[in-house]
Amino acid sequence: MTFTADLGSVSGSESTAYEAESGTTLTDAVVESLYSGYSGTGYVNFSADSNSAIQWNSIYCAVTGTKNIKIRYGLESGTRNLDIYVNGTKVLSNVPFSATGAWGTWGEKTIQVPMNSGNNIVKMVTTGTEGPNIDKIEVSAQY
Numbered sequence: 001m002t003f004t005a006d007l008g009s010v011s012g013s014e015s016t017a018y019e020a021e022s023g024t025t026l027t028d029a030v031v032e033s034l035y036s037g038y039s040g041t042g043y044v045n046f047s048a049d050s051n052s053a054i055q056w057n058s059i060y061c062a063v064t065g066t067k068n069i070k071i072r073y074g075l076e077s078g079t080r081n082l083d084i085y086v087n088g089t090k091v092l093s094n095v096p097f098s099a100t101g102a103w104g105t106w107g108e109k110t111i112q113v114p115m116n117s118g119n120n121i122v123k124m125v126t127t128g129t130e131g132p133n134i135d136k137i138e139v140s141a142q143y
Helices: none
Strands: 015-019 024-027 029-032 043-046 050-061 065-074 079-086 089-098 106-115 118-127 133-141
Touching: 015 050, 024 029, 029 050, 043 050, 050 133, 079 106, 089 106
Parallel strands: none
Antiparallel strands: 015 133, 024 050, 029 043, 043 133, 050 118, 065 106, 065 133, 079 089, 079 118
């Protein structure tokens, strides 16, 4: 089986990382660096229980299809949910994020979403709870 990267990723790697704190549009959310262990220059903290959002504006895919989005997040306790939108359409509702044990302990959750060839917009929106702190996402083809 031959692997061909379909995301325009650097050096043929299997996934492309997108930091939460850069190249994004934030709605009722802020960039912070209070808790250690994040990648890049910080992470995003949602500020409102509903309609607080982070949006990645330019996620490039070479081929249309279902993609994996691995979300790196921190959540001290409980479970918090997010709605996921791709190109303006809600594709997943109330995706649960379980506690990682501390705000500075980073966990990962992978979801599958449809994307088009070319640039895509991915948005995560709070749905009744503030949501976890989001460090970054990694996008790859689904296998």
